[in-house]
Amino acid sequence: MQTSNQKVIWVTGASSGLGRSIALQLANRGALVIASARNRQALDELAAQNANIRALACDITDAAECAALGAQIAAISPHIDQAILNAGNCEYLDFPDPDWAAVRRVMEVNFFGTVNCVELVLPLLRAARRPHLVVIASQATAAPFPRAEAYGASKAALQYFCACLRLDLACEKIDVSVVNPGFVDTPLTRKNDFEMPFLMDVEQAASRVIGKLASRPRRYSFPMRLSLLLGLSKLAPGLWQKAMTASKKSSTTPPGT
Numbered sequence: 001m002q003t004s005n006q007k008v009i010w011v012t013g014a015s016s017g018l019g020r021s022i023a024l025q026l027a028n029r030g031a032l033v034i035a036s037a038r039n040r041q042a043l044d045e046l047a048a049q050n051a052n053i054r055a056l057a058c059d060i061t062d063a064a065e066c067a068a069l070g071a072q073i074a075a076i077s078p079h080i081d082q083a084i085l086n087a088g089n090c091e092y093l094d095f096p097d098p099d100w101a102a103v104r105r106v107m108e109v110n111f112f113g114t115v116n117c118v119e120l121v122l123p124l125l126r127a128a129r130r131p132h133l134v135v136i137a138s139q140a141t142a143a144p145f146p147r148a149e150a151y152g153a154s155k156a157a158l159q160y161f162c163a164c165l166r167l168d169l170a171c172e173k174i175d176v177s178v179v180n181p182g183f184v185d186t187p188l189t190r191k192n193d194f195e196m197p198f199l200m201d202v203e204q205a206a207s208r209v210i211g212k213l214a215s216r217p218r219r220y221s222f223p224m225r226l227s228l229l230l231g232l233s234k235l236a237p238g239l240w241q242k243a244m245t246a247s248k249k250s251s252t253t254p255p256g257t
């Protein structure tokens with residue numbers, strides 16, 4: 001049962017990794033958390049850990065499922081105080097003969113899937129007193145990485161989308177934040193076999209995100225050490241290209257999250 005002052009928060013991609021940790025930590029702090037993803041079993045296991053969690057399965061790339069999810073959420077709560085749109089995936093392009101369809105698949109989840117979520121949650125945010133929309137992008141967009149064409153482009157698209165959305169929603173007093181994590185130890189990055197500088201523990205990363213979101217920043221990129229390192233790509237693009245090309249030669253799967 002929802003208590004009157006309880007914050008209602010929707011977290012997508014809550015079946016694993018960062019979204020799962022964020023959902024659990026928020027529930028432990030007393031929020032009513034609506035946790036969504038495709039994997040129903042993983043969601044049910046999450047919900048079993050805290051009575052404040054409601055698990056709702058949904059593939060965010062499916063517009064009809066998203067519409068149904070909107071109705072299911074509205075049956076739980078007439079408003080959403082905060083939506084944390086975190087669901088995403090990563091596929092790399094392997095040259096010289098990449099699977100070009102991967103670009104579409106990644107855009108479908110990371111960009112269009114998130115747009116579906118924005119569409120379904122806006123009416124619920126509008127019904128909240130101080131609504132906050134949060135989108136998880138990535139620090140990958142701060143520099144070009146080999147093989148990251150699809151992933152980086154999908155996250156850059158999200159950042160631009162959100163920058164415009166922030167302007168369009170300002171008159172309705174809906175805050176929009178974009179979070180750009182560096183490398184976090186999750187199932188997504190465990191598939192990487194290249195060096196991941198400043199790799200963070202998922203619980204710590206989740207707690208940093210939650211802590212920072214309290215001030216509703218337009219953009220939060222962390223850790224700072226990685227932001228500084230990636231800044232080199234703009235200060236010295238030639239050097240950056242040399243370093244990335246060298247890493248591509250020395251590894252079959254070089255940096256790119």
Ligand SMILES: NC(=O)c1ccc[n+]([C@@H]2O[C@H](COP(=O)([O-])OP(=O)(O)OC[C@H]3O[C@@H](n4cnc5c(N)ncnc54)[C@H](OP(=O)(O)O)[C@@H]3O)[C@@H](O)[C@H]2O)c1
Nearest residue numbers: 013015016017018037038039059060087088183184186188
């Ligand atoms: N880990 C990092 O280093 C890192 C760095 C920067 C940004 N990020 C971003 O952080 C977010 C979370 O990533 P993570 O590292 O925690 O990865 P993860 O452990 O693989 O989690 C991804 C989540 O997205 C959900 N998801 C994927 N496709 C979906 C779909 N079509 N419909 C609904 N849910 C879907 C997955 O659930 P189901 O499979 O159950 O659907 C899962 O819960 C992603 O947006 C990622 O790009 C991660």
